[in-house]
Amino acid sequence: MSHENYQSIIETLHECMSTCNHCYDACLKEDNVKMMAQCIRLDRECADICAYLEQALGRGTPFVPELAQVCADICEACGTECKKHDHDHCQKCAEVCFKCAEECKKLAS
Amino acid sequence: MSHENYQSIIETLHECMSTCNHCYDACLKEDNVKMMAQCIRLDRECADICAYLEQALGRGTPFVPELAQVCADICEACGTECKKHDHDHCQKCAEVCFKCAEECKKLAS
Amino acid sequence: MSHENYQSIIETLHECMSTCNHCYDACLKEDNVKMMAQCIRLDRECADICAYLEQALGRGTPFVPELAQVCADICEACGTECKKHDHDHCQKCAEVCFKCAEECKKLAS
Amino acid sequence: MSHENYQSIIETLHECMSTCNHCYDACLKEDNVKMMAQCIRLDRECADICAYLEQALGRGTPFVPELAQVCADICEACGTECKKHDHDHCQKCAEVCFKCAEECKKLAS
Secondary structure (H helix, E strand, O other), X not given: OOHHHHHHHHHHHHXXXXXXXXXXXXXXXXXXXXXXXXXXXXXXXXXXXXXXXXXXXXXXXXXHHHHHHHHHHHHHHHHHHHXXXXXXXXXXXXXXXXXXXXXXXXXXX | OOHHHHHHHHHHHHHHHHHHHHHXXXXXXXXXXXXXXXXXXXXHHHHHHHHHHHHHHHOOOOOXXXXXXXXXXXXXHHHHHHHOOOOHHHHHHHHHHHHHXXXXXXXXX | OOHHHHHHHHHHHHHHHHHHXXXXXXXHHOOOOHHHHHHHHHHHHXXXXXXXXXXXXXXXXXXXXHXXXXXXXXXXXXXXXXXOOOOHHHHHHHHHHHHHHHHHHHHHO | OOHHHHHHHHHHHHHHHHHHHHHHXXXXXXXXXXXXXXXXXXXXXXXXXXXXXXXXXXXXXXOHHHHHHHHHHHHHHHHHHHHOOOOHHHHHHHHHHHHHHHHHHHHHO
16 A cells, blocks of 8 residues: 555544544533443544554554454444434544544455 | 662552553443543543553663653542542552552652 | 453563563664564564553453454564574563463454 | 644644654664664654653643653654754654654643
8 A cells, every 4th residue: 555545544543533532531521421431431442543553554564454454343333332422522423433444444455 | 770670660550550441441330420530531541651651661761750750640640539439449549559659759760 | 251361361461562572672782683673663563562452451342352363463473573583582572472372362262 | 721722732743653653664674773773762752652642632631741741851852863863764753853842842831
């Protein structure tokens, strides 16, 4: 894959990480935090794996397909959970997670 | 500082990271998650900085005092928050955080 | 999987991370650093994924098999590279990486 | 500090992390890797602390000044090392590190 294409996925991973961290922060401030527990958990996982993959791509990791596949799985799960909640930060997060999952799947194949 | 002393602080950081992650997980399963929001937040921060410092010491970082000081501050804050809650996982976490903060302070000086 | 078994794999991941970081540090101090370039690269990757999985298990991640599989792949590759070099730190690292890869494979299946 | 200003420092941290990882990768491919050993070491440290602070800001960490100060110190040291080497990736990295150090110092004060 060309360097330009990595640049694009790195930006998407960065956006997904930021959006998940924002959603995590916002979920912890909601009135009904209990309802958001799984969302909080998946936001953290998704932010961490996106941060990991972003760094790994940047440093020339030889494990692109393996890491992209696990990142796709986690983004997909996080998007599915966020999608269930009406908060703007969750709906926005779902959208970015699904987009990131799609790009990671392409990278994995 | 001798290699043996690093070995000891690395074990303490590892224990603190594990205990904070366990407390984080347990807090998200509590009935009153809202009351635990700050604890969840600090558990994550404390686990992450302990994991960071543990790795940094292991790879021979030249920034031991700087990183140990910020780790001490975060462990202290996490211990202070955990201490407020009666759950066993919080009380245990407070104890481990305060111990880790003490060892980090020594490393920082 | 029982909590006791997680405790065992967490210790193995911790040992693997520490050993890889020590090998990374030692490789950077060798006379012939060029020969160690791939070892340095894989030591970092392996330390980082072990640190990731260790934290993820500790916080109750729902992605145990996916993460354990990628960790197994990276440990295996790092062990294979380290095995090629005669330095004590590389031979020791290879041994720990292969052991960790085995345990991760069990966790993944 | 306003959200807009965080957005700016997050972008700078992201650029610094990417540039350090690129420099790390390029240093490991140089003919004279031995001469680059300290650069490799500091590139990793700098990429990791920038990634840490970027995530911490994104999730609303209460430890902004403490983390920004240590990040400034590490960026400064990495820039100073990179500056010594004529490779384009090192000169570019030095420039980005110094810029990031300046912004982190402002955040710390």
